[in-house]
Amino acid sequence: MVKAKIRIKDIAEQAGVSVGTVDRVLHNRGEVAEETKKKILEIATTNNYQPNLIARALTSKKQCIFAALLPTPTEEDIFWRKPLDGISEAAAELSQFQVKVEKFFFTHYDEDDFIQQTNDILKLKPAGVVFPPIFKKESLQFIKKLEKNGIPYVFLEAKIKECNYLAYVGSDGVHGGRVAANIIDCSIPVSGDILIINLAKDLENVHHLNNRTQGFLSYFVEYGNNKGLKISIEIPTSKSTVIKEKLDDILSKNRNIKAIFITGSKVYKIAEYLIKNKLEDIVLVGFDPIEQNIKYLNQGTIKYLIGQHPYQQGFKSVKKLFEHVMLHKPISRDEILPVDIINRESYKL
Structure with a gap:
C-alpha cells in the first residue's frame, strides 16, 4: 500500500x-x-x-517575467512562427501563475539588430531568457552579461556547448546534417557531385548552419559511399537575382552535380531556380516543412525535408524556465528532439 x-x-x-x-x-x-x-x-x-510547489506558485502574487528573443517571422522566415506559437501557448498556460513572456525580435542575419535586442532584454531584467544562439560571437557576449546578472537562459534551435546554459530544447544540428547526408548518399550515383548551400553570410558565426554542414561532411568521411566532390558555397542573401548568379556560375563549372543540400529552411528558393532552369533531376534536400517548401515537395522538386519540431522547441523552453525559476525543480539539461524525414508520400499521410 x-x-x-x-x-x-x-x-x-x-x-x-x-x-x-x-x-x-x-x-x-x-x-x-x-x-x-x-x-x-x-x-x-x-x-x-x-x-506543493504548484499550489505555492498559484498563490504567488509576484509576477515573473521571462524574455524570448527570436528572428522576426516574416514571409521569408516563416519557420520562426512555429517556435513563436509554442512560446505563446506556454505563456498562455502559465499566465495563471503570474508568468508573462515578453517577446523581442531581431532581423534574421542582422548582428547589430540582435545586439540591440539583447541590450533591451538586459534593461528589462527578466527572470529568465529563451533564445536561439544564431550568431555565436554576439550570443557569447550576451551570455556573459546574463551570467553576470544571474539570469538563467534556455537555448532552442542550437546550443553553444561551452556555456553554462540552463537547458537546450531542439534537435542535434550535427545529427541533422548527417541524416541529410545519408538520404543523399542513398539517392544519387556513387560518382555524383554534391553541392552544399548555406544561405547566410559569415557561416562560421551562424552557429546552427555551421553544425549541419559539419555533420553532413563528417558522414561522408566516416561512412558514405559517395565518392563525388562535396562543393560548399555561401550565398549571403536569399534574393533570387543573387541566387541565380551564384548557381549559374557553380553549375556551369560543375556539370556532375546530382544533389543539393540546403542547410536552412529556404529550400524553396533553390527549388524555384531548379524549375526555371529545368534541372528537376537534381535531388534537393533541406530543412523544415514550411508552407513554401511543402508546395515544391508536393510537386516533386524538393525530394526530402528534415523536420525538427519547432513548436515543441518554443513551448518546452518556456516550461523549463518556469519549472526552474518558479517550482525550483531539477530539469534535464539537454532535451534532444528527434528529426523527421519527410517526403511527398509521408507528408500526405
Whole structure:
C-alpha cells in the first residue's frame, strides 16, 4: 500500500502546534522557538514532506517575467512562427501563475539588430531568457552579461556547448546534417557531385548552419559511399537575382552535380531556380516543412525535408524556465528532439 503524502496540517497535529507555525518553519518566515522548530523539521524529514510547489506558485502574487528573443517571422522566415506559437501557448498556460513572456525580435542575419535586442532584454531584467544562439560571437557576449546578472537562459534551435546554459530544447544540428547526408548518399550515383548551400553570410558565426554542414561532411568521411566532390558555397542573401548568379556560375563549372543540400529552411528558393532552369533531376534536400517548401515537395522538386519540431522547441523552453525559476525543480539539461524525414508520400499521410 502506498503511504499517503504528509500535509502541513498533519505535521501541525503531530507537533501539537498551529498550521501557521508549521508554515513559518517550512518556509523560513518569522520567529519560532528553536525547540519547536527542531520538532517540526524532524517530523517533516521523517515523513519525507514534499511541498506543493504548484499550489505555492498559484498563490504567488509576484509576477515573473521571462524574455524570448527570436528572428522576426516574416514571409521569408516563416519557420520562426512555429517556435513563436509554442512560446505563446506556454505563456498562455502559465499566465495563471503570474508568468508573462515578453517577446523581442531581431532581423534574421542582422548582428547589430540582435545586439540591440539583447541590450533591451538586459534593461528589462527578466527572470529568465529563451533564445536561439544564431550568431555565436554576439550570443557569447550576451551570455556573459546574463551570467553576470544571474539570469538563467534556455537555448532552442542550437546550443553553444561551452556555456553554462540552463537547458537546450531542439534537435542535434550535427545529427541533422548527417541524416541529410545519408538520404543523399542513398539517392544519387556513387560518382555524383554534391553541392552544399548555406544561405547566410559569415557561416562560421551562424552557429546552427555551421553544425549541419559539419555533420553532413563528417558522414561522408566516416561512412558514405559517395565518392563525388562535396562543393560548399555561401550565398549571403536569399534574393533570387543573387541566387541565380551564384548557381549559374557553380553549375556551369560543375556539370556532375546530382544533389543539393540546403542547410536552412529556404529550400524553396533553390527549388524555384531548379524549375526555371529545368534541372528537376537534381535531388534537393533541406530543412523544415514550411508552407513554401511543402508546395515544391508536393510537386516533386524538393525530394526530402528534415523536420525538427519547432513548436515543441518554443513551448518546452518556456516550461523549463518556469519549472526552474518558479517550482525550483531539477530539469534535464539537454532535451534532444528527434528529426523527421519527410517526403511527398509521408507528408500526405
